[in-house]
Amino acid sequence: MTAADIARSLGVSRATVGFVLNETPGQTISAATTERVLAEARRLGYRPHIAARALASGRSHIVLLVLPDWPIEYSLRENIDEATHALDEHGYTLITYTPHEGSRARPLWETMQPDVVLGLLPFSDPLVKSMRNAGVERIVPDPDEVSEVRYNEGGPRLQVEHLHDLGHRRLGFARPSDPRLFELADAREEAAAAAAIALGLEVPVTLATAPASAEADPSVSEWIATGITGVVAFNDDVATAIIGAASRAGIAVPWQLSVIGHDDTPMSLMVEPRISSVRIDSTGLGHYLAALAIHAMDQTPTPDWEQTSAVTLIPRASTSERPTPHG
Template structure:
């Protein structure tokens, strides 16, 4: 039985030997070392030969020499990877890549047994999307990692993140403007989103109090949505603000099955402006949030915190404020009438 030899990494020494030049010259070219009087022709030869041989830089050695790994580790909460989070990660990844950094997401769990990535990767920065517990923050700092945590952000950043959370207030204001006085907030049963759901419920309730609306919340899922809709109809509820577009689509689908026209008898508004909002029949009115903008903003904050003078740190880019997108699922309130029983 024969075994295939293990491919050996191509080194700068291999390139130097192939071209008949010094190892130091090759190193200066590959590392873009400043202050060297190496001709353009030699530089081109070195780069061409490196490409021909399949040279790849040794990242660990480069990190040791430069003191940087060019890695930003993003600590994510234990949320499902939905439309908003995907858009955030995509934009942050692209912004960091343009600056020469790699974004690596990680989600810590209490039951984790593997060595945490902030120890194994030695990132230039650990970036958190949400405030961390004191215990987790201490673990990251004890590993010698630099941490950028939202709860320690400057006033400008905190103000932007607060503005970003105004979506539920916009939902309620939109329904009030249409004449709806009895509004219910439909929240998700996903336990991973409990904190975020509570924040959105609280924001919607505060807005309802300001407007003097009859407001309450209800956790809904596929099992209880039918009974919940019947209860809402008995209570004279005419509008629903949903935690997100998935929950809004669930409400619309169940209402149609019960013979409860949307938006004729029940107005429904979602949150996030995910692709589902445009595909639902009727198409969902919703709140559009600039999650991609948040990703770019957080990436800019990360680069500013790292302080890499070679990339020309700019001020964080602006974000668009949340806004209502009006489609087919919300109309002005109509006088109540009998609804077919399911």
């Protein structure tokens, strides 16, 4: 079913139908005629041809969010959901895509004609070249500017400050075992180190954790033997693994070791003791991503990162005051 079929059915011009269906501005088509065209389109089951509409209007109303090769965890899912809803309110569809090195499939920006390609990290030169060759005009972060989509560094600072306020002076930073998260873990560990130095503490000791499928537990007893009394965990999954390992080793959390997570996922409430964590404003971050895309398309005001990057400390039972020498 095409627009020409609707025109023949109503006895109006193909141009009139096209103006109505494409919502072409500056036309003087009456409200009655507009309603007749829309009603007939519904009756005949008309569906627009996306590529043709994009060619005619210059817009596909698609935002392509290119994700790094990260596991899709709770916090990232929340951010994507909020960005999806925010863009939907402006008439845009968000589609996610993760390119993989060595993939033989054509990248989606070659087949979907997105209005914007949005990334969580700056794109490599080969990817930018591929997008430009496919006709993509709007890329965020802009490869021609020294800018990037920013991440909140306030979470690790709150983790360190919380443990410091409880009297802990020797801390560890527990990293994830998944290599796909190492880049983000590096950023959080650097932020934790900066927070510790600002408080006059030593840089937190880097602590490795085993994959979730491994039988071996983290060496919690060895950590305590080196004087560590508080652990800043990369996220709640890592915090959960440490609490489980401590329990199996007969180490009491938080009386012998305090553990604080990050992201405040449902997992933080499913273990005993419940995990102190940092809650991220997923709504704000999702809206920030959407606003970046809309800014690139419509030149709306640049979104304010500081207004969308709130983090909140949620203290629970996994952290307490530093243990006494005989604790």
